[in-house]
Amino acid sequence: MTDSTTEPSSGRDRLRELLDAVLDEDNARLSEMAGQAHASPFHFSRLFARDTGESPVALRRRVLLERAAWQIGQGTSVTDAAFTAGYGSVEGFTRAFARAFGHPPSATTSGSGRWLPAPNGVHFHPPIHLWVEENPRGRPGMDLTALQTHHDVDDTDRLIALAADLPEQDYRRVWEPGRTVLAWDGPEGSIAAALDRLVRSREVWLASIGGEDFPGQGPDDPASIRARHEAAGARWIAAVDDIGRRNAWGDRLIDALCDPPESFLLGGVVAHVLTYSAHRRQSVRHMLRAAGVEVGHGDPLEWLQERHGAPNRHRTPNERGDTT
Known part of the structure; x- marks a missing residue:
């Protein structure tokens, strides 16, 4: 028997499909839940329990x-x-509520905790949505800094690839005259300049963290930018991972490459790079669109969907029409 709970449907998240069937307002009975999932009640229950505990x-x-x-x-x-x-009946509800929460419904206040123990981390989230904890059983959660760092490097790679297909005049054209992200870096109103600053920021900070000489200015043609990015991007990910592994965010870097030397927290360095990299990536997007290139949003949500194999774009709760 073919069953929609055995494989993800095109454009849909599998867990979301299972939960939709269980929590649909019209599906009060197991047979109705299974019917929405096009499965027998036995098969649906077995698969749902396997995936959610x-x-x-x-x-x-x-x-x-x-x-x-x-x-x-x-x-x-x-x-x-x-x-x-x-x-x-109200009596049946009151008994079930008291067993679950340890107090009667009448003792509930606006500040009361409203999540019950769950093996899967799935909870009601007001007003009409769901919340799914990543680590309900104490498993390590998502490393937000690692996510942002990997997304930053991966998104930069995509933009470089798109820029490489541009005619030379569009690649070097000043689309945004006078655009300056950081005063000491100078104007970067062209795609070439913005991509160069994206890559060079990592190169310079890696030299500071590693105690290396100040790096020379590399070439900014698309092939060279890509080669520089591949080298610096891999080193940057490794450096941020090492800082996190050692929990060294509060360590201070005495940057002798500055004149005069300055002191920076490693956590501040990473936040600095991520902040201005995001700014520059969006600037490159605007310029690519002006050059007639179709380019995505650079949204980490969409990037995560792609990495986890879900083809659908991220939708807001209002677009999804989530209900419990």
């Missing part, structure tokens, strides 16, 4: 109780919250 009915009951707690904390009556959560 919780049965469909248990997850639905828990998330609806979390939603009810939030609603009561916002002023909804216990009676209305009970029937909205699918309970046939």
